[in-house]
Amino acid sequence: MSIRAPAVLLAALVTVAGACGGDAPTDPGAQPPPAVASVRIIAGAGQTDTAGAALSTPVVIEVLDVNGHGSPGRSIVLAEAGSEPPLNYQSGDPSGHVVTDSAGRAEVIWRVYGLTGTRHLIVGVLGSASVGKDTITATVLPAGPWEVHYVETEIQRLLDEPADLAANIVSVTDSWGNPVAVQTLSVDAPTPLLVSGGTTVQSHEETDTVVTLRINGVAFLQRVVVLRSIQEFIGAVGDWTCSSAPGAPWEDVPGTGWAGRYLQTQTGHFVVDSVTRYGDYGAQWTLHLSTTLHQTFDDGEIRTVGPFYEQRYVLLQFPQGFLFPYGPQMHQTSADPITYAESGANGCVAWNGPSNHVPLTITLTPR
Helix, strand or coil: CCCCCHHHHHHHHHHHHHHHHHCCCCCCCCCCCCEEEEEEEEEEECCCEECCEECCCCCCEEEECCCCCCCCCCCEEEEEECCCCCCCCEECCCCCCCEEECCCEEEEEEECCCCCEEEEEEEECCCCCCCCCEEEEEEEEEECCEEEEECEEEEECCCCCCCECCCCCCEECCCCCCCCCCCEEEECCCEEEEECCCCCEECCECCCEEEEEEECCCEEECCCCCCCCCHHHHHHHHEEEEEEEEEEEECCCCCCCCCCCCCEEEEEEEEEEEEEECCCCCCCEEEEEEEEEEEEEECCCEEEEEEEEEEEEEEECCCCCEEEECCCCCCCCCCCCCCEEEEEEEECCCCCCCCCCCCCCCEEEEC
């Protein structure tokens, strides 16, 4: 028994010693670290960059104690001035805190946000209220183009009428709302649009397309619609032929019964006498037509009816162009006629001039 007892006592002593070794031993004679004497920023002042950018030079903060030595383990407090945007920064500490190293220094990467102007970075030491703060500034410039405001959101022009897209720009701002100076502007436009002077577009053909504006190298899209002037159709003439089904029964007076005659063909000729706007809609018009109708019957009679005076509604549409009654072609009296091809006809057999019958409509599209 006298041999085993010391072994048990030794194990107990080791266990007690191990339990006390989790924390550093408290030395009643140890002195607290010297008090903080100063905090100052020794690098990173006076930088200039765009809104939202991370400044290229790290901000270096130095904390010294009363002996003039670096004070390690000090927590740094960062703040902005007044109503400036909240600070955004990165530190080397995984926790995100800014703590001085063994030399009493700490580094942060400062990001500058918001409106253009001067930003302030104020640094202090946590728990050392008696130590003065240090401040540096940075200058914020506008970032790249983000939004463009136009005089005309959608450019609409007539044939051969140029549009200066540079003059159409009211303002350009970055994502923070800062005005951006337009240093370079170019236009990429698909055919049939032509580009002249770098920013002016025009077309000799009807088109509905999108152009690309490159402002300071950033691409923005804008719609451009080129239309014919409806006034070009004043004096336009056209002919159409509508062949009925062979032996179509004909009623001279609708509702009186068939007299045994058959209509073989109908041909017509029209002239556009005038054009008026339909209501207040710029792309909708009424054409005033005088129309003469020629009818051929199976007994050899050729009958001319009219002229009728009609008003026909026209709507400018894309990409198919005009929808226009009659066909198959309509020609202007000018040297450069507008030519149309028939794409469909309705009511040909029943049409007998202005009557209660279903009206004849032939849809034309440019060719």
